[in-house]
Structure formats: C-alpha cells, structure tokens
Amino acid sequence: MPTYDDDEDEDERPRKRRRGHESRVPCPNCGSRSVRNGPWPWYLGTVGALLCKAVICNDCGHEFDEKKPQADLATRKRNLAIGINLVGGIGILTVIGLLVLWIMYTMNPR
Numbered sequence: 196m197p198t199y200d201d202d203e204d205e206d207e208r209p210r211k212r213r214r215g216h217e218s219r220v221p222c223p224n225c226g227s228r229s230v231r232n233g234p235w236p237w238y239l240g241t242v243g244a245l246l247c248k249a250v251i252c253n254d255c256g257h258e259f260d261e262k263k264p265q266a267d268l269a270t271r272k273r274n275l276a277i278g279i280n281l282v283g284g285i286g287i288l289t290v291i292g293l294l295v296l297w298i299m300y301t302m303n304p305r
C-alpha cells in the first residue's frame with residue numbers, strides 16, 4: 196500500500212478574490228482603496244465611461260468617480276449627460292442635414 200506523506204493538491208490553491216479591485220485613488224470619504232464598479236447610467240455610454248469611472252467603496256458604500264474622487268458624482272453625471280447629448284444631438288443634426296442636402300441635390304430635376 197503506497198503512502199503519500201504530502202498529499203496536497205498544490206494546483207488547487209484557493210484564491211479568495213473579493214469582488215472589486217484596488218483603486219488607484221482612495222475613497223474620499225474613508226480612505227479605503229477597496230472599491231467595486233458602480234452602476235453606470237446607460238445614457239452616458241462608452242464616451243462617458245472614458246471620462247468618468249463610477250465606483251463604490253467596499254467599506255463605507257460611498258459612490259465616487261475614480262478619475263475625479265473629489266467631484267460630486269451626481270453633478271458630474273449630469274454634466275456628462277448634457278455634454279454627450281449635446282455633441283450627439285449636433286452630430287445627428289449634421290448627418291440629417293447632409294442627408295437632406297444630398298436628397299435635394301439628387302432629386303433636383305435638370
């Protein structure tokens with residue numbers, strides 16, 4: 196009967212990972228660096244995600260922007276939403292305007 200003194204599964208190392216990640220900036224409320232991703236409003240989309248990163252502190256639950264921790268997240272979200280909608284609106288109007296011009300140009304009887 197073979198005996199194994201060190202019968203340990205070295206491959207199965209238990210890696211306990213807390214949900215979230217280490218933040219580069221500490222929480223402005225309690226100074227903890229343990230944060231998880233916060234809810235992201237759909238209307239800000241990918242453009243908003245580039246400018247602002249909403250995270251929630253794991254320790255005190257404070258929601259803040261990882262890129263600008265001192266700024267008020269609600270105000271920042273609103274400003275970003277207005278800015279993005281404005282740019283998006285101008286972009287859509289430009290496209291529609293060009294489309295109308297193109298249709299008028301092609302429909303123009305000679």
Ligand SMILES: [Zn+2]
Binds near residue numbers: 222226
């Ligand atoms: Zn905190």
